[in-house]
Amino acid sequence: LGNFGLEVNILTPGYGPRIYLTGILTELELEADGPMAEQVCVGEGCSRCLYSCPGDAVGHFDINKPACAQFAQEFGYMTVTAMMQKFAKADKAEKREMLKSRDLFGFWQGILRVVGSFGDCPRCLAVCPVGVDYHAFLADDQKHIPEQTPEKVALGKRFKQARKDGDDIPGLNDWNIRWVGPNGYTGQAAKKVRQEFKDGQKRLITAAERGDGS
Ligand code: SF4
Numbered sequence: 063l064g065n066f067g068l069e070v071n072i073l074t075p076g077y078g079p080r081i082y083l084t085g086i087l088t089e090l091e092l093e094a095d096g097p098m099a100e101q102v103c104v105g106e107g108c109s110r111c112l113y114s115c116p117g118d119a120v121g122h123f124d125i126n127k128p129a130c131a132q133f134a135q136e137f138g139y140m141t142v143t144a145m146m147q148k149f150a151k152a153d154k155a156e157k158r159e160m161l162k163s164r165d166l167f168g169f170w171q172g173i174l175r176v177v178g179s180f181g182d183c184p185r186c187l188a189v190c191p192v193g194v195d196y197h198a199f200l201a202d203d204q205k206h207i208p209e210q211t212p213e214k215v216a217l218g219k220r221f222k223q224a225r226k227d228g229d230d231i232p233g234l235n236d237w238n239i240r241w242v243g244p245n246g247y248t249g250q251a252a253k254k255v256r257q258e259f260k261d262g263q264k265r266l267i268t269a270a271e272r273g274d275g276s
C-alpha cells in the first residue's frame with residue numbers, strides 16, 4: 063500500500079496520507095505482495111507536514127503523540143479524563159457551569175459521532191504533496207502554508223543535513239527503516255500512479271467523446 067512519511071502517517075503513491083484503512087475477513091487464499099521498498103515520502107527536503115503542524119509534533123520520521131493529540135484529538139481520551147477529574151472536584155455551582163460548557167458539548171459530540179475525538183487536525187494531511195488527489199484538488203489552496211516559520215524551516219534543514227551526514231536517527235534505525243522505505247525516495251512509485259491516473263482520464267474523455275460510456 064505504502065509506507066510512513068516524515069510525520070509517521072502512512073503515505074500511498076495515489077492518495078498520499080489522505081486514506082482510511084480497513085480490513086476484510088475472507089476464506090479466499092490470496093497471494094501476498096511484498097512490502098514497498100521505495101520511500102513514498104519526498105523526505106526532509108519537503109518537510110511541508112513539519113511546517114504546517116500547529117502542535118510542533120512532527121519529528122524526523124517520528125511524532126510527539128501528546129503534542130499532536132492536543133489538536134488531532136481535541137476531545138479525545140486525554141481531554142475527557144481531565145474534564146471528568148475536574149468535574150469530580152468541582153462544587154455545585156462550578157458543576158452547573160461545566161454542564162453548559164463548550165467542553166461538555168465537545169465531549170458529547172466525541173462520544174456520539176467521533177467528532178473531535180479522532181483525526182480532528184487536517185493540516186499534515188492537507189499539505190502533503192504526494193498523491194494524484196493533491197495535484198487535482200488541493201495544490202492551489204494548500205501551496206502556501208501559513209503556519210510556516212523560520213524555526214520550522216531551520217529544523218527541516220537540520221533533519222536533511224543529519225540524514226545526509228548519516229547521523230544516528232531513531233526514526234530511521236534498523237527497525238524503523240522498513241516502514242519508511244529502505245530504498246529511499248526516487249519518485250518512481252508516484253510517477254507510475256500519476257501516469258495510470260492520466261491514462262484513465264484519457265480513456266474516460268475518449269469514451270465520453272464517443273458517447274459510448276465504455
Ligand atoms: S494531525 Fe495536526 S497536530 Fe498532529 S502531526 Fe498532523 S499537523 Fe501536527
Ligand code: SF4
Nearest residue numbers: 067103104108111190
Ligand atoms: S508533507 Fe512532505 S515530508 Fe511530510 S509526509 Fe508528505 S511528502 Fe513527506
